[in-house]
Amino acid sequence: MTPTAIRPSLRRTARRLLAVAAVATLLASAAVVDRPAPAAAAGYTGPHPGTFTGLGFDTCAAPSNTAMKAWLQSPYRAVGIxxxxxxxxxxxxNLTKAWVSTQQAAGWRFFPLYVGLQAPCSSYQRRIDPARAAVQGREAADDAATSARNLGLAARSTIILDLERYPAGNVACTGAVDTFVSAWTGRLHEHGFLAGLYTSVESAGLADQVAAYARPGYARPDLIDFARWDGVQTVSDEAIPASYWPRRRMKQYRGDHHETWGGVRINIDSNYLELEQPAYAVRTAQPQLRRYGSLSGTLRRLTPAR
Structure with a gap:
């Protein structure tokens, strides 16, 4: 089986509870392109990730200060938290305000991730309630903004909602997700932050966001973070029109694997970022939201489905 045949859906703990060793073996051929470590960056105190082009990694728990210092020998200069x-x-x-300050001083950029409620038609226990999707989206944004401030992240940083794989073809589910995401985006803007969304090319999530991109009244995310485990470091993809999210994309191009830099071994996902901090002011207009009826009845380091 080639790496491109593996579904890049379960990004977090749920995925790790599956056959991690087997996945690592299958992905062994999709190695990071061998690059020299970038020159040491000056301390950074602006919005995260800000304007940045290069490689980033994320791992389930924030590494220690010692590990982060060792990984300055790696080609990565951004880290997901x-x-x-x-x-x-x-x-x-390890994830404290002091840790954030230390890593910023070393030149690291962050892409903050928030693992909130999942799609109503997904298999996860903690899911969006279609009848309360707008309220829950705003509540998630309130919580994310509070966490970001407590960590000392600068205003206008982008907080990425981790939305895992869910199936296509369920209109009510798509509607609830869109309502949640639009509310999330609008509320984060009110807090002075930008909004991002993580999804996969094999999830309905990406197609749904592309479909809603120019919809009147829809507060689309400012950044799209998508998974395609093909080992290719690019943000161009046939699933996303070239004019959508220009210079506001990042790609998870390789899933669970181990890398060692500076003598420190960490299990990571690898990402390529091509980002330009938007020049526009954060929008404060309330999005137009719709309600959907109830439904009867994957994650970037999240809790397992029960």
Whole structure:
């Protein structure tokens, strides 16, 4: 089986509870392109990730200060940090305001991730309630903004909602997700932050966001973070029109694997970022939201489905 045949859906703990060793073996051929470590960056205090082009990694729990210093020998200069959410899968003993300050001083950029409620038609226990999708989207944004401030992240940083794989073809489910995401985006803007969304090319999530991109009244995310495990470091993709999210994309091009830099081994996902901090002011207009009826009845380091 080739790496491109593997579904890049379960990004977090749920995925790790599956056959991690087997996945690592299958992905062995999709190695990071061998690059020299970038020159040491000056300390950074602006919005995250800000304007940045290059490689980033994310791992379930924030590494120690010692590990982050060792990984300055790697080609990575951005790191994903899981700042909150009801589905966040790992304890974050290292993730403090002091840790953030230390890594910023070393030149690291962050892409903050929030693992909130999942699609109503997904298999996860903690899911969006279609009747309360707008309220829940705003509540998630409130919580994410509070976490970001407590960590000392600058205003106008982008907080990425981790929305895992869900099936296509369920109109009510798509509607609830769109309502949640639009409310999330609008509320984060009110807090002075930008909004991002993580999804997969094999999830209905990406197609749904593309379909809603120019919809009147829809507050689309400012950044799209998508998974395609093909080992290719690019943000161009046939699933996303070239004019959508220009210079506001990042791609998870390789899933669970181990890398060692500076003598420190970490299990990571690898990402390529091509980002330009938007020049526009954060919008404050309330999005037009719709309600959907009830439904009867994957994650970037999240809690397992039950």
């Amino acid at each position: 899981y700042i909150g959410g009801v589905n966040r899968g790992c304890a974050q003993a």
